[in-house]
Amino acid sequence: MKSGKQRKAEIKAARLKRSAGLQGVPERLAAYLSANVVACNPAQLAPSNSYGAPDFVHRGYYVDTAFRCKECGAEGIWTAARQKWWYEVAKGNVETRAVRCKACRAHERARKEIARQIHQAGLLAKRARAQQ
Ligand SMILES: [Zn+2]
Structure with a gap:
């Protein structure tokens, strides 16, 4: 490159x-x-x-x-x-x-995707606790 x-x-x-x-x-x-x-x-x-x-x-x-x-x-x-x-x-x-730059854009996109997954998992856990 x-x-x-x-x-x-x-x-x-x-x-x-x-x-x-x-x-x-x-x-x-x-x-x-x-x-x-x-x-x-x-x-x-x-x-x-x-x-x-x-x-x-x-x-x-x-x-x-x-x-x-x-x-x-x-x-x-x-x-x-x-x-x-x-x-x-x-x-x-x-x-x-x-x-x-292109490499840092890809890195940032991956970081955001992981953060999104953690956030979604947290929401699911919170909902599960609320239903108990
Ligand atoms: Zn860069």
Whole structure:
């Protein structure tokens, strides 16, 4: 498996390669064309009661975002395609961002599942005591 640093370097290299053919193109347009972006469809977003719209709605597209895992501190890339999936398919809250790397996400999911099982077992035991 590649580290976050390696993936970041790969993305940067690919971006440089794409931007090489954009000499003379206005800076903002060149940034858009050279970045890894995916169009945003605001109609597919989960309803939100927040004031204003998130950056990607104003911009009109998702862009690869670097983040640091809050568990292990590894650097990772939240890709534009994964962002589109999170917000538009999984209907994730538009104010949420990636905070954990893949390994730590799996670990957290397993921890929550075990905690849920313990909680359910506790409820069953409590009900059984109440019926005696
Ligand atoms: Zn992590």
